[in-house]
Amino acid sequence: MATSRVRRLITASSLPLAMTAALAALPGAAGALSTDVVISAVYGGGGNSGAVFKNDYIELANLTGSPIDVSGWSVQYASAAGAVFQMTTLTGSIPANGRYLVQQAAGAGGTAALPTPDASGNIPMSGTSGVVALVTTQIPLVGCGISCAVAPNVKDLVGYGATANVETLAAPGLTNTTAAARSGTLADTDNNSVDFTSGVPKATNSAGVTVSADDPGGPVDPTPGSVRIHDLQGAGRISPIVGQAVTNVPGIVTAVRATGNSRGFWFQDPSADADPLTSEGVFVFTGSTSPTVVAGDSVLVTGRVTEYRPTAGAQSLTELGGAIAVTRLSSGNALPAPVPVAFPDAYTKSGALEAQPVEPSSYVLDWLEVHEGMRVTLAQDTRLVSPVDTEYDELWITLKPGQNPSPRGGTVYKSYADPNSGRLMIVDLSGDAPAANVGSTLAAGTTGPVDYQSFGGYVVQATEVGAITEGGLKRQKVTKAKSLLDLSIATYNVENLDAADPDAKFTRLAGAVVKNLGSPEIVALEEIQDDNGPVNDGTVTDDQTLTKFTAAIKAAGGPAYSFRSIDPNDGTDGGEPGGNIRQAFLYNAAKVQFVDRPGGNADTAVTVVKKWPFLDQVALSVSPGRIDPASTAWNASRKPLVGEFSYLGQPLFVVANHFNSKGGDYPLSAAVQPPVRSSETQRLEQAAEVRDFVKELSDKSKGKAKVVVLGDLNDYPFSPVLQTVTGDGALLKSLVDTLPADQRYNYVYDGNSQTLDHVLLSPSIKGYAYGIVHLNAEFADQASDHDPQLLRLLAGCDLLPWLPNCNPGTLVTDE
Template sequence: MAACLPLVVAATMTAVPGTAGALSSDVVISAVYGGGGNAGATIKNDFIELANRTDAPIDVSGWSVQYASAAGAVFQMTSLSGSIPAHGRYLVRQAAGAGGTLDLPTADASGSVPMSATSGVVALVTAQIPLVGCGISCATAPNVKDLVGYGATANVETLAAPGLTNTTAAARSGSLADTDNNSVDFTSGVPQATNSAGTTVKADDEPGGGGPTPGSVRIHDIQGTGRISPIVGQSVTNVPGIVTGVRSTGNTRGYWFQDPSPDADPLSSEGLFVFTGSTTPAVAVGDSVLVTGRVTEYRPTAGAQALTELGGTVNTVKLSGGNALPAAVPVALPDAYTKQGSLEAQPIEPASYALDWYEVHEGMRVTLAEDARLVSPVNEFDELWVQTKPGQNPTPRGGTVYKSYDDPNSGRLLVVGLNGAPEGNVGDTLKAGSTGPLDYQSFGGYAVQATDLGALETKVLKRQQVAPPKKAGDLSIATYNVENLAATSPQSKFDRLAQGVVTSLRSPDILTLEEIQDNNGTINDGVVAADETIGKFIAAIQAAGGPAYQWRSINPENGADGGAPGGNIRTVFLFNPARTTFVDRAGGDAGTGVTVVRQRPTSNQISLSVSPGRINPASDAWNASRKPLVGEFLFDGNKQLFVIANHFNSKSGDHPLSSAVQPPARGSETQRVKQATEVNAFVKDLAAQSAGRARVVVLGDLNDYQFSPALQTLTGNGTVLNDLVNALPEDQRYSYVFDGNSQVLDHILLSPSIKGYSYGIVHINAEFADQDSDHDPQIVRILTGCDVDPLPARCLPGSPVID
């Protein structure tokens, strides 16, 4: 368009005062080279390089670089897109000559402009309109952010940069100073080009050409013999190594490289991660590289250990490709997981502790030299948890059970398939040979980033079913976290969850649900009703052959109960009216607390003030968390039953098992103990007002272990409530799998007044890659005829409930 403007307009533009003559504080031209591919040149193409002087990325979409000859007034434009990383570079490739032997790094923008090898003008323009009519004063033309005139040209900032040759380029000083004087800001020297990924090519990089040489610092010098680098915060130059793995997705992209010539110190790692942010690194496994950057310690989450890495403005020089990789170290973990206290303040003992073994191999190639059992299903991130110690706390179904805080199972190891992973379930076998650099990542802790993944040998893992009630008077009660179920969820999720209720749980008489979202799910628009969500689920259960359940719940206040923002999750009662009766008592709402009411002063007959109701919803124990739902039921004629459905606050914010300070801080536990105290007090009130006769079932997702302070508080150390999971064999106590540990988060607890019962956990989700929820449901059957002493044989604990 500008080229077509009438001359009178062009003349007017010449007179417009420019605003670009001010010093550029952010993006500047950092190098120009016009001898690409000419006689004597080694780099094949002309190029223009830009630099970002700031601490934040800068978007250059809609900008351009423009070139004119020394005497010419016509600029040729190359459009830009994308962004320049903080303190990073941006490479614009231009025309190629007939010669040269070196390719530029991957360009961020490309043009076809044949630049002069000796004299010319390059402008950085914040628009994509060709410069016209600015004569020899283009440095002050509108939209011109920076300009460099080199050689015999008058179109400059103050004075021209030096004239160039086929083998020299103009480069801005190392500090990227901008004085608006090209003769001061630029010097001529060996052509060197860097792209936004930090990859650098220099004209003398060609083998035999006297190229760059390794600096004095090696990877083991950076890693040191402790958890924190002895030179953290310092910049290092030309650190040598072989690329062993590349992460090319996400916001933590980068690559691992390893020194093929290790030192003799077994406490210093020879591998290191190079962080390139959201930019895909332009390297490949087997490349021999020299890396320049700043030594940093990255903590992926609060309380985590630090990953030593190279970051900042990273420059990578590739020397060659296809090199042999350093030999991988076989994984051989000690039996003890960790020592106590601040790990960073103590010497590393890799022969004694698993976390110390990991630290001395951080960034290095390791390999699983033996077959390993999957102890967690493969997830959508291609993560596989395996057990390197087959005899360590195995479950009958192939997992590893989590028994106590003192035993986090040292043999667990996370393997990430960098090139993908097949679907796999707990108990499948990962064959020997998974190999890659050892990384550290948040809650997963240390992980093998597998460039080579062993084959997966699968076995058929049974989805267990529950036996039907043996007598008509028995009452079955189940709890199921249905993982953020909303009316907007796919019908397939409703259908599969319903099939689990009907087939695996055999249509329990009372079913408590956790994580029922409001009708429009996570749309945060004030909707709190969940009638459509619940109605859709009940319809799916009927379609699967189940009963016509009725339901009770209380809508929460908008945004007050935690969970996914906008979802307003809550607990819900479903019940089969043909098997049990719900006693409705009006008045229950989000802010009204339920109380125990004695029907007559001298009577042990009690009821609830409201049903359904919530336990003390004003208590700070329930801040941003679900409030327990209490309901009064009748079964087996006129027998009274109080059911309390729960979903305690999550473990969000707790430090990982691999934390830098041991034992890990469990900050979320404080609130769960408060919540347990509230429920415990309510259960004790039911018992006190009824002279111990009240039948009470407390159940749900309590987000804590059977041995935790929260559960000890809730049960009164077993005196107020009986946690049924403790009746199972120790290797079967789990309803959830996290970080390769099969653990208990869901519970069913009974008051001592309930004598006869049969109980089980139904393993249909947590161990499978194909899940309907991330929790397994569990069920109790309260047996009829057990209100007598001595108990009939069928009422004794331990009756099997699982087929």
């Protein structure tokens, strides 16, 4: 589960006895926490020199979802050292989740009036130190000394500055230009020093009208302006009034995002216009400041219309930003009815989308655009096509269950022309999305506003999430080889493994090598980091990382693997800064021999040499070695690791790869279609380097060299990169293409099941079995985000295909 973003309060009953006694001995320790009404702000500098506001004030807050009647209550004030309280009586009620403003005495200075107060008194409060009590009667406090926080009928108390009459410890001392305001969620911990911070005076009344001393000209008139949400959204992707300031735009708050650096709220006009192309909802961006509104508030928003483009090439999100001012008119209003999500067949059209009319009945991206910021709902049960990411509370579903389904419940990405138009991303705004795997069922009823963000493009920010029923997905393992002479080779991206990682990660990855992959004779690893991982101190060695991993494999019942790798030059191979990522070989020396030829280092290029001038046998100049590390194709990227092995007395050449990542490519929902794939340029150069090296092996051996090229090529079976590295299939055979089309995947991204890792064979290898072992990518609980792949070379089957082991049967099965 994702960690709750709400700070939990610690009660005295849960503290050690000594600490409880110490707290009790502090001055003014309160007797109970207020969970419904609290003092939310106090200000005593009104009308003093340098002050903006003319009056002092006390502000109250209702922490509940229902109005609270405060008739018969009072707020009372005493000086820091005094025992005599002055009283202001209260009438009326505080709205649900709303505020209540008590205006006090005016000074001779100041330029701005407070919002219309809900109650008024004439108490001249101190601008530096004092005591304010919220009392549930209208009887003056007498005789409580410095312990008024625990006096009868005291609901809440704040002592600020140099006073001993406090809840535990005093709130900060104030000035003519600062007020004390209750922090964060407004929770009461009965410690004024923790609960309150000093800052710019900002007062809100029960009508939701807020005036801040740093923007005293903000809206105080609860009259809607002339611009409506559909006016600022317009009938296209870009607002027709982008850059303009708008005043008092009306709407109902539908959802709030109160965490992270992109906080704000969505609000929607319940009175739609007649144009189906204009959205009635919009996001209000408040930055790192949490909104004070809640769903159901009727508000007027003043701000600037902006277009936020979250990443290069992405579409933009129309929003209100700038100097935001929000006036709350009422609370507890019904939310606008959500629109059922109904996607058309096609995902998008070609060209610059922002320059074209939107066609919501024809294209998914257009349907989402015209509902940007609006409440939508999933009216039917849907299927999860990604595991739930519980760290970010994200999941992907498909609204088109028959669209390129995998046998395990995902949606297979088969071509650039078909990005699977049924996919939709959901973010659980509660911050507590439950773990679930691909193929699980999300019940109807998930509801929230449509948003656009850097990861995933259009998303539904869900305020209501349907129940998830787990689909029973099982992890897979390989079957036992029929011959002891068969040779298994695996490729596994272990996701930034370094010696400092927790033992549990090593144990789990090692268990997969033994239990799920059957302890292959050779394992090509991607994303092995140096011995201290992301610590950027010049370390490049990986002995500790690989020693720890091989020890974990042996502890899990596997063989005593040896390993080979080449340390890169510091900071030259990309990946996580400081990690010095690289590939490595593990091998079982009891079954396969590694041919060591010294001299291979970070800068030495491996070459192909003929063992005898007139024979077709070839060898590597160095083993292990790297393919042309000085080539610009490998700038800031992992260099291929080449190893020569001896298998049944014959050389076997294995090339382990980790091509350049897709970072920098435009998202599938890009503003210009088809999306730009800028990272492909470097991968094409890398693919050509590997192809040319394999071709040299083939040419010098007259096609007899047995070559396995494998690893994370970071591209799809249908990509130009795969066409290049395989020589259009003439030089190397892509084994993923031998699987049924609905099983060609080992990675899940944006709800698409896709293939990034590959195993490629030279034509000289004829007897083999191959499979993808699904144990990570489809599961919420992952050891890595990639599924490993296994190649099994079937002994003798090149020449004697009738041998029993040459019909291996099913290679991969469920655990």
